[in-house]
Amino acid sequence: xxxxxxxxxxxxxxxxxxxxxxxxxxxxxxxxxxxxxxxxxxxxxxxxxxxxxxxxxxxxxxxxxxxxxxxxxxxxxxxxxxxxxxxxxxxxxxxxxxxxxxxxxxxxxxxxxxxxxxxxxxxxxxxxxxxxxxxxxx
Numbered sequence: 001x002x003x004x005x006x007x008x009x010x011x012x013x014x015x016x017x018x019x020x021x022x023x024x025x026x027x028x029x030x031x032x033x034x035x036x037x038x039x040x041x042x043x044x045x046x047x048x049x050x051x052x053x054x055x056x057x058x059x060x061x062x063x064x065x066x067x068x069x070x071x072x073x074x075x076x077x078x079x080x081x082x083x084x085x086x087x088x089x090x091x092x093x094x095x096x097x098x099x100x101x102x103x104x105x106x107x108x109x110x111x112x113x114x115x116x117x118x119x120x121x122x123x124x125x126x127x128x129x130x131x132x133x134x135x136x137x138x
Contacts, residue, residue: 012133017029017032017089018033018085018086019081019085020085020089021084021085021088023089023133024127024129024133025089025090025092025133026133027118027119027120030089030090033082034118036082037079037083040075041079044072044076047069047072048065083104084101084104087104087114088101092127092129093122093123094120094121100113
């Protein structure tokens with residue numbers, strides 16, 4: 001017996017694309033979200049480098065940096081959430097469980113997974129995670 005398909009009543013928007021792990025995300029939207037994620041990450045990395053903390057060996061300097069710039073810590077945590085949300089939705093699009101996103105915690109494997117998701121074809125029909133990503137506009 002198959003489970004009923006979820007409704008397609010949620011129109012995709014930017015907050016859904018970046019923050020919600022529910023639904024499916026096509027390749028084009030995934031690449032756009034990934035570009036946003038990388039851009040914000042580069043900005044945070046530059047802020048880190050301008051503070052003179054390229055080497056993460058001094059815990060006192062890191063603690064001072066985060067106390068002086070508390071927004072940076074929240075931005076870094078938000079980036080982690082955004083990464084997981086877009087990867088889970090992309091995994092849903094190819095018919096896989098979102099639990100595979102936990103593999104992002106493995107250092108070199110995370111880059112391979114994100115690259116794989118950029119090129120893997122989606123399931124050609126609605127699946128248990130929702131309708132086709134572009135069906136909202138048809």
